[in-house]
Amino acid sequence: MTTVHEPRTSPEVGGIGHSVLRKEDDRFIRGAGNYLDDLNLPGMLHMAILRSPVAHARINSIDSSAAMEIEGVLAVITGEALEAHGLAWMPTLSGDTQAVLATDKVRFQGQEVAVVIATHPYIAHDALSHIDVDYEELEAITSPQQSLATSTLIRDEKEGQTDNVAYTWEAGDQDSTDAAFAAAARVVSLDTHYPRSHPAPLETCGVVADVNSITGQATIYMTSQAPHAIRTVFALVAGLPEEKIRIITQDIGGGFGNKVPVYPGYVVATAASLLIGKPVKWIESRTENLISTGFARDFHMHSELALDGNNRITAMRANILSDQGAFFSDAQPTQFRAGLFHICTGSYDFPSAHVTAKGAYTNKAPGGVAYRCSFRVTEASYLIERLVDNAAHEVGIDPADFRALNFIREDQFPYLSPTGFVYDSGNYHGAMDKAKEMIGYDAWRARQAEQNSDPDATKLIGIGVASFTEVVGAGPSRQYDILGLKMFDSAELRIHPTGKAILKLGVQTQGQGHETTFAQIVAEELGIPYSDIKVMYGDTDNTPYGLGTYASRSTPVGGAATAVVSRKIRAKAQKLAAHLLEAAEEDLDWEPGKFTVKGTDQSVTIQDVAFAAYTNHPVGMEAGLEGVTYYDPPNMTYPFGTYIVVAEVDTGDGTWKVLEMVAVDDCGVRINPMIVDGQITGGLTEGFAKANMQWITFDDDGNCIGSNFMDYLVPTAWETPRYQLGETVTPSPHHPIGAKGVGESATVGSPAAFTNAVIDALWSRGVSNIDMPVLPHRVWGALNGVEVSP
């Protein structure tokens, strides 16, 4: 159904559907957040990292003697020193290995070569220039195409590695796809590159490692989206006993996937603290963050659609070549080597698809993190939405109509996709109709026809549509794990005697508003006001195990756990209420916050019950009112939506601007509509950034272009278009509260809408593709038939 639900609770209780203000904002907007660099421990030392200035070179020698002479320098640590402890290499989240500090070669510009530990950060940074490294430069491999063609081996240290291929993978069915293409009335193809980008959280990564030399207790304060998983990885990598590792995250200033992996700096700082017996702090600079930590995307995509004579899609092919950088370190479920890219059949109903993917090592930073994305769904969504738009133009049908003709219909859900996903629910026509109505689609098309028909027009209007389907909420344990850790999540809820509560989560906020929305789920289920519920996370000694927050999984998994644990507690509360009311359990009615004996006005509140749990529980029942749930979702959730962008292209300089944009999202039930709108607004802006200005590229020597915010562009309020947001509500049928996850929808869905708008403006001038970012010079080059590179 596409109705918006009225809240069941009062505004004071603040359950689902209330746009209550974020509890955490009080400290954030008053400058009282507690971020990693705010932490200063007694006797703390500081670490700075020496990074490779070149992309590919053999290390002949490292001389740190001059650095050691500087007053205040306590240690210079190299890969050789780590090797003695078996710590020179570490596993990546994709089961590859990554150098902690380079021993044999450097494989990307910015790679970690040595660290200085000093009494002051300035001294540590000054000392870096006194470490003398003798590099013997090798061929820099800066594209996956070059990587597959050259005989230079990037990973020559890896046993059995005889080429530069990081992985190969396929999904779908080749035979039926080939047959469909052989029978096709028309084939539409598209080659496009989804450029390398970077999550660029405003707070960079860092760690304060505090290893007690007497007890062996390692307290590690760090910027991590997945503290529990990191604890286990640390236990496995460093051989520390897991009970002696405590990860504390404090406040995190944005993650966007960048703070999922383990970075070399974390490992070296911990080793240094262990070695020296004092706390060691390492805080990344902006440049270090951009050039060395997890990048995202970088997919070179070839794709084709087969159409029948009625303009129905019958099959899709996609062949991917991914640029992995020096180490294969995508943060993704073990079973899926190209993430969930095979969701690339999108919102459309057709029987056959075949996807192949190959990753190549290059002399670039490793990463492949899911930047505001559920494991490569962003690339997938971009590809299908660009391809479908081009198909519509090629057959001469309005792109919105072409989509509507090929959508999966509402009555087809649950829908088994040709690559094996079971879409839980959807109403794609509903979202499309609403978006078209909101933007005045037909009127814009009429204005476009008039304005663009003038052959001398220098301002051309384009209308871009994208109807994305996401797959989020990893995930069912039979399919989803990271390094063997199943992707369940957890919630522990304790109701205090006075009816207040503490909720402890395995997921990890980085600004999403968990302290508010998760309290609202409990408020909905138990009727305890959200303001009475403290939400806690990010301290592995004091929260239940979980896989963390990324890939829009917090609400689908952690949110489900919260609802389920609340219901467990309600079941016990019902027994207590029956005891208090001297009635049978089945004779009680529940409304949020109150049990009433059927047909009477005799009732007890949840607060009365909580008090009784500690002061007046019946004989034979355990005292207390608390529980813990580990939730293993039965399926993923499938948020969707339709975005429409109207853009105007200036043919003189190639610039384009957004005249109007509508975003209709369906993320199922919205817990806090204000926070959802905030997520969508931010995500649309990140999508706009990708389409308009933002990428990380490299010169032929492997130098990173985009190493600070003057070159890696982040839009401000000035560039950001205005958005009109709309919604439809199709609850997830398998999620306890019908929610689907929304943190990433807009980043996933919007880039294609922006690009499609520009292509739509230029199609009649013979332009069928411009890769992102759709920079002015690329627009100008496409219009004037001039090859532009990059």
Place this chain on the structure above:
Amino acid sequence: MYPSAFDYSAPGSLEEALATLAELGDEGRVLAGGQSLIPMMKLRLASPGHLVDINGVSELAHISESNGHLAVGALARHADVASSEAVSRHNHTVASAAPWVSDPLVRNRGTLCGSVAHCDPEGDWNSVMLAVGASVVARSSSGERVIPITDFVVDFFTNSLNPGEMVTEVRIPAYGGPAGGAYLKLERKVGDYATVGVATHLVLDASGNVAEAGLGLTAVYGHNLKVTEAEEMMAGQTPGPELFAEAAAIAARACDPDDNVRGPAEYKRAVVAEYTRRGFAQALTLARGEG
């Protein structure tokens, strides 16, 4: 980010600042708004031995109009220029450029004189100064000299100041009659350097012909470029699309842009031509009082 160690002085008067600079010679660097210098120090691209912070020298904060020119002091911020009534009345090119300088935060701190002295070929102000024929007042403990902007801008990040000298003022011609100008900038986002910037300036004579034309280009040459050939060609001619197209063609030939992530040289030449046409058209509208 951690810059290298440096010494620091904060003189309270111009005399004291000049005396300090004289003593320091090559070691001394003037710190005004710091919006270029500090990022360079942060990245350790610049490691000055001694910063002379002139923010306490309040006598340098002026923007005034006298003797046919606007005087912009060394502590006048970009934001002061952008909001100055004298500037908006007397020089359209300068008024048009001011809001394009970087972003609001930088404009609140950075200074016009500092930007002029920095001679970054991607900086906006020197194209404007070259187009309108400004001059630079340089002071040292041994006196003052007034340097025409064409002599002041030497090359890529190089001006003609001597050790111990500092810019105290930039003098910009003030126009009251039929004059107009514009600054058009292609940038990727607010706060970005120019991909291409074009400063145009026009003064009309009594019959409506071009008495004086100015054209300065940003980010398409080793330094900000004054397109003298186009300026001279336009003098005495009837302004209009044909003349501006001719000037645009000269400008596109005169520049020598790089191929880089902002686009190939061919594209930048095309934008230079496009913005030259558009800029002069806007200048003409203003000069005719139709703006």
